[in-house]
Amino acid sequence: MATLKDVAKLAHVDVSTVSRALNNTSYVHPDTQQRIFDAVKQLSYHPNVLAQGLRQGKRHTIGLVVPRLMPSIFGNISQGVETAALKYNYGTLICNTGDNPATEQEILTRLRDGFVDGIIIAGTGANNRIVKDIHASGIPVIQVIRQPIASLSSVTADYRTIGYNAVQYLYRKGCRTIGIIESANTSVPYLERYEGYHKAMNELDLREVILRNDVSQNNIHYGYDCMISSLMNHDACDGILAASDAQGIGVFRALKERHIRVPEDIKVLSLTGYQMGEMLETSLTSMELPSTEIGVKSFLMLLEAINAKNAEAKGAPKYVPQHLSFPAELVERESTAS
Amino acid sequence: MATLKDVAKLAHVDVSTVSRALNNTSYVHPDTQQRIFDAVKQLSYHPNVLAQGLRQGKRHTIGLVVPRLMPSIFGNISQGVETAALKYNYGTLICNTGDNPATEQEILTRLRDGFVDGIIIAGTGANNRIVKDIHASGIPVIQVIRQPIASLSSVTADYRTIGYNAVQYLYRKGCRTIGIIESANTSVPYLERYEGYHKAMNELDLREVILRNDVSQNNIHYGYDCMISSLMNHDACDGILAASDAQGIGVFRALKERHIRVPEDIKVLSLTGYQMGEMLETSLTSMELPSTEIGVKSFLMLLEAINAKNAEAKGAPKYVPQHLSFPAELVERESTAS
DNA sequence: CTGAAAGCGCTTACAG
DNA sequence: CTGAAAGCGCTTACAG
Numbered sequence: 287m288a289t290l291k292d293v294a295k296l297a298h299v300d301v302s303t304v305s306r307a308l309n310n311t312s313y314v315h316p317d318t319q320q321r322i323f324d325a326v327k328q329l330s331y332h333p334n335v336l337a338q339g340l341r342q343g344k345r346h347t348i349g350l351v352v353p354r355l356m357p358s359i360f361g362n363i364s365q366g367v368e369t370a371a372l373k374y375n376y377g378t379l380i381c382n383t384g385d386n387p388a389t390e391q392e393i394l395t396r397l398r399d400g401f402v403d404g405i406i407i408a409g410t411g412a413n414n415r416i417v418k419d420i421h422a423s424g425i426p427v428i429q430v431i432r433q434p435i436a437s438l439s440s441v442t443a444d445y446r447t448i449g450y451n452a453v454q455y456l457y458r459k460g461c462r463t464i465g466i467i468e469s470a471n472t473s474v475p476y477l478e479r480y481e482g483y484h485k486a487m488n489e490l491d492l493r494e495v496i497l498r499n500d501v502s503q504n505n506i507h508y509g510y511d512c513m514i515s516s517l518m519n520h521d522a523c524d525g526i527l528a529a530s531d532a533q534g535i536g537v538f539r540a541l542k543e544r545h546i547r548v549p550e551d552i553k554v555l556s557l558t559g560y561q562m563g564e565m566l567e568t569s570l571t572s573m574e575l576p577s578t579e580i581g582v583k584s585f586l587m588l589l590e591a592i593n594a595k596n597a598e599a600k601g602a603p604k605y606v607p608q609h610l611s612f613p614a615e616l617v618e619r620e621s622t623a624s
Numbered sequence: 625m626a627t628l629k630d631v632a633k634l635a636h637v638d639v640s641t642v643s644r645a646l647n648n649t650s651y652v653h654p655d656t657q658q659r660i661f662d663a664v665k666q667l668s669y670h671p672n673v674l675a676q677g678l679r680q681g682k683r684h685t686i687g688l689v690v691p692r693l694m695p696s697i698f699g700n701i702s703q704g705v706e707t708a709a710l711k712y713n714y715g716t717l718i719c720n721t722g723d724n725p726a727t728e729q730e731i732l733t734r735l736r737d738g739f740v741d742g743i744i745i746a747g748t749g750a751n752n753r754i755v756k757d758i759h760a761s762g763i764p765v766i767q768v769i770r771q772p773i774a775s776l777s778s779v780t781a782d783y784r785t786i787g788y789n790a791v792q793y794l795y796r797k798g799c800r801t802i803g804i805i806e807s808a809n810t811s812v813p814y815l816e817r818y819e820g821y822h823k824a825m826n827e828l829d830l831r832e833v834i835l836r837n838d839v840s841q842n843n844i845h846y847g848y849d850c851m852i853s854s855l856m857n858h859d860a861c862d863g864i865l866a867a868s869d870a871q872g873i874g875v876f877r878a879l880k881e882r883h884i885r886v887p888e889d890i891k892v893l894s895l896t897g898y899q900m901g902e903m904l905e906t907s908l909t910s911m912e913l914p915s916t917e918i919g920v921k922s923f924l925m926l927l928e929a930i931n932a933k934n935a936e937a938k939g940a941p942k943y944v945p946q947h948l949s950f951p952a953e954l955v956e957r958e959s960t961a962s
Numbered sequence: 963c964t965g966a967a968a969g970c971g972c973t974t975a976c977a978g
Numbered sequence: 979c980t981g982a983a984a985g986c987g988c989t990t991a992c993a994g
Contacts, residue, residue, distance in 0.1 A: 287761065289971060300981045305973060315979060332737040336683065337971035340674045340986050347717070355702060357900075361694030368720055372730070377739060379685070380718040382706055392710070399670040401715060423625065506903045538905045562695075565844045567876045567905040627987060638965045643989060653963060675987035678970050 288329035296325035308333070347377040348588060349397040351407040353385040357532040358505060359560045359577050360408060363430060366581020367406060374589060376403075385471070385501075387412035394420065404588045408432045411473060426591035426605070430584045432473050439591065439607040441584045445475050448557050448573045448614045449482025452527050457490055459622055461525030461553055465495035467512050467533055476529065479557055483527065495521050505529070509536025517544055523552060530558040534570045534621070553622040563619055571622040573614035583610055626667035634663035646671070685715040686926060687735040689745040691723040695870040696843060697898045697915050698746060701768060704919020705744060712927060714741075723809070723839075725750035732758065742926045746770045749811060764929035764943070768922045770811050777929065777945040779922045783813050786895050786911045786952045787820025790865050795828055797960055799863030799891055803833035805850050805871055814867065817895055821865065833859050843867070847874025855882055861890060868896040872908045872959070891960040897952070907957035914950055921948055 294301040299318060307314040307322045314322075325331070339345045350367050352360040368378045379402060383390040387410050394416050397405055404426045409417060411434040421427040421438060433440035449466075456464050466483050469476045487494050497512040509528055513536065516523065528534040534556040541548055548554055548568050556563060559572025587608060594605035632639040637656060645652040645660045652660075663669070677683045688705050690698040706716045717740060721728035725748050732754050735743055742764045747755060749772035759765040759776060771778035787804075794802050804821050807814045825832050835850040847866055851874065854861065866872040872894040879886055886892055886906050894901060897910025925946060932943035 290973095291971080301971090302973075302982080303980055306980085309973085311973085313979065318979080334678075334971050335737055335739060336674060336678045337986090338973080340672075340678050340970090340988090341972050341974090343986075345674065356694040356699030361699060364693060364718075365720060368718070372719075372727075372734075375734075377717050377734065378719075379715050380702075380706070381710075381716075382703055389710075396710075396713075396715065399673055401673060506900075510903060535903055535905075539903050539907075542905050562844075565848060565873055565877050567873075567880050569877075628989095629987080639987090640966080640989075641964055644964085647989085649989085651963065656963080672987050675970090676989080678972090678986090679988050679990090681970075 287334070288331040289334070290331075292329055293322065293325045293331050296329065297321040345401065345403050346375060347379055347402050348585070349379045349381060349393075349402040349405040349407075351381045351383060351390065351393060351397070351405060351409065353383055353408060353410070354504065355380070355382060357535075357562075358530065359431065359558055359575065362560045362577035363408075363581035363584070366578035366583075367585045368581075369578075370582040370585040374585075376585075376589075383410060385410055391416060398423065398425065404428070404592045406430050406584045406588055409434060410471075424595060426588060426595055428584050428588045428591065430580065432475060433609075434474060437607060439587055439609065441580055441587060441610045441612075443475070443558075443575050443580075443612050443614055445478035445557070446482040446485075449479040449484075449527070450486045451482070451616065452555055452557055452573060453483055453486035453490070453492075455616060456525040456527075456553055456555060456622065457486075457492075459525070459553055459624060461523075462492060463495060463521075463523045464492060464525040464527065465497050465516060465521065465523040466527040467497045467509060467529050467537075469529070470498060470501045475558075479527075479529065495523055497521075497526070505532035506536040506539075509533030510540045511536070513537045513540035517546075525553045526555070528554060528556045531556045531560055531562040531570060531572060534563070534572070535566065538566070538568060538570075538621075548621050549623045555622055557614075559614070559617065563617070563621075568621055569619035571619045572617055574617045575614050576612055580612060625672070626669040627672070628669075630667055631660065631663045631669050634667065635659040683739065683741050684713060685717055685740050686923070687717045687719060687731075687740040687743040687745075689719045689721060689728065689731060689735070689743060689747065691721055691746060691748070692842065693718070693720060695873075695900075696868065697769065697896055697913065700898045700915035701746075701919035701922070704916035704921075705923045706919075707916075708920040708923040712923075714923075714927075721748060723748055729754060736761070736763065742766070742930045744768050744922045744926055747772060748809075762933060764926060764933055766922050766926045766929065768918065770813060771947075772812060775945060777925055777947065779918055779925060779948045779950075781813075781896075781913050781918075781950050781952055783816035783895075784820040784823075787817040787822075787865070788824045789820070789954065790893055790895055790911060791821055791824035791828070791830075793954060794863040794865075794891055794893060794960065795824075795830075797863070797891055797962060799861075800830060801833060801859075801861045802830065802863040802865065803835050803854060803859060803861040804865040805835045805847060805867050805875075807867070808836060808839045813896075817865075817867065833861055835859075835864070843870035844874040844877075847871030848878045849874070851875045851878035852882075855884075863891045864893070866892060866894045869894045869898055869900040869908060869910060872901070872910070873904065876904070876906060876908075876959075886959050887961045893960055895952075897955065901955070901957055901959075906959055909957045909960040910955055911952035912955045913952050918950060 429440040556572040559574035560577040563570035563572040719731045767778040894910040897912035898915040901908035901910040
């Protein structure tokens with residue numbers, strides 16, 4: 287690999303002049319410039335971003351920490367983050383925690399040690415201390431979907447309203463025993479969805495039915511397991527709120543195996559839709575979230591925080607955390623048809 | 625952030641001694657060591673990997689270039705790569721090309737400029753020249769699933785056998801008009817699957833039916849679109865080979881909308897299974913591939929290539945490209961039941 | 963057993 | 979308009 291030095295030698299100038307010409311950081315005589323560009327081309331020179339990063343204190347890389355990629359909304363979010371990042375010339379280091387606190391801790395440690403300029407995280411909540419430390423140490427952190435740390439910026443959805451509206455909708459559709467799938471390890475989205483559910487159930491004077499289970503590896507299986515055990519408990523629901531499209535798929539499968547018809551016997555609705563529902567054999571009514579947009583906005587918010595951090599060093603005002611929340615759009619499909 | 629220098633000052637030694645103590649690279653007096661460790665702890669020092677990388681010519685980061693994450697086998701593969709990489713203390717830069725040659729070119733350029741120690745790629749085939757250049761310039765490249773460049777190492781599946789066996793299986797199940805979903809832009813897996821299909825159809829003296837369409841954004845829609853247009857063409861198949869589980873989901877949806885029953889009227893089989901089929905409403909018979917394992921093995925092969933590259937510089941024999949191929953396992957489910 | 967020095971490849975005040 | 983020098987944070991021969 288050719289270096290600046292090689293180019294400088296070939297163009298008969300100093301490395302500093304080459305640097306200036308390439309970065310357009312001060313006027314360089316056209317003739318000199320031409321010689322430099324020729325040399326660059328001839329040597330097929332590419333700047334070493336590592337050295338640039340070291341010198342400028344920037345990596346041009348961000349970390350994205352998610353519990354899993356697939357099947358879940360995080361796959362779509364990742365796509366959004368990555369596309370936006372590429373546009374701004376940032377690389378994206380995607381890290382799966384598997385929702386395992388130990389793995390998450392290891393990943394966070396790695397990221398802190400000079401790996402990235404900033405972090406977008408959907409965390410387990412078990413490493414809040416470390417996350418806060420990282421943020422305090424100068425690497426901005428944005429929380430996405432899950433926001434266990436109130437003092438850090440976040441991009442999320444309005445889960446309370448989602449839960450509330452979902453119950454009201456199923457009620458209007460005639461459901462009277464509405465179950466909701468909850469998680470074993472409670473995160474903010476689950477809590478908020480439940481709050482909305484609880485409020486609506488209360489107003490309608492309905493009995494709550496919580497579906498919960500030992501954590502399965504992915505959401506499809508989790509939805510399946512929850513549905514199966516609910517059926518074994520003879521909790522005869524006529525409506526089910528799945529936390530996500532993936533859980534909905536698992537629920538469908540469980541019902542199919544027991545010969546229970548959707549939507550005739552039971553209606554199913556997903557509280558986190560990511561454009562998967564329409565293509566299912568029985569299409570799934572979902573609270574659709576703009577998942578890619580959530581990813582894009584997360585990156586932009588992080589970029590703002592990174593730039594603010596740098597500006598702060600030069601005396602600019604302190605960066606103020608922000609919270610961006612998206613509403614969901616109810617898209618009616620076969621799984622809740624009357 | 626504390627630096628080596630800070631630690632050295634606090635421990636009253638030279639930075640070189642600190643470096644040696646921390647990296648265990650030569651004997652350091654226990655007392656000195658203790659002072660150093662204390663200082664490290666007190667300052668909560670973490671080495672700057674950027675500087676280490678620059679000095680050692682290593683990034684401890686690899687690039688993973690895939691067409692998409694979800695829904696596809698690449699989601700699972702990514703998981704495998706990332707988990708294995710983490711174990712060996714490597715970060716993974718995941719890049720989506722969207723199967724767009726221009727995006728892919730941009731990503732490859734970025735990766736080449738000092739971003740990674742090696743690359744795992746499922747490429748479009750449009751940038752073979754660049755990929756070869758990168759490999760030749762000293763950044764090892766491993767091809768996964770798709771192997772447009774014969775001279776580079778690869779981890780793939782035995783698609784010829786998969787295509788052949790799939791036809792034979794459906795034939796035994798009574799199918800006589802077996803359609804196969806092909807891609808608009810032909811990649812090696814599609815070519816090989818077709819070769820196997822072609823051979824079997826020939827031996828059985830059956831008429832070939834190719835389903836193809838303008839490229840859709842993702843495989844679910846692609847499968848849906850292909851199935852719909854095939855139905856409009858009155859190509860009355862009684863068996864369909866979908867290229868992947870995702871395409872199978874799209875096919876199911878198309879058939880459901882036209883009130884065609886699976887498996888009674890038509891049998892469906894996926895040629896690239898990634899543990900999705902069993903959880904579908906109508907479970908999907910698939911040629912299951914060890915997708916996570918493919919990811920793990922890809923990383924290990926890359927690691928070997930990286931180490932070999934470094935050893936070469938010290939006079940070790942040249943690294944020889946390898947090709948690892950996995951067989952698929954036919955898992956029978958409802959979609960092909962008799 | 964440990965220090966002083968060179969250098970990885972770049973950028974950026976400082977001169978002139 | 980351009981060169982010489984310092985420095986980003988490390989590692990590693992070279993001495994002693």
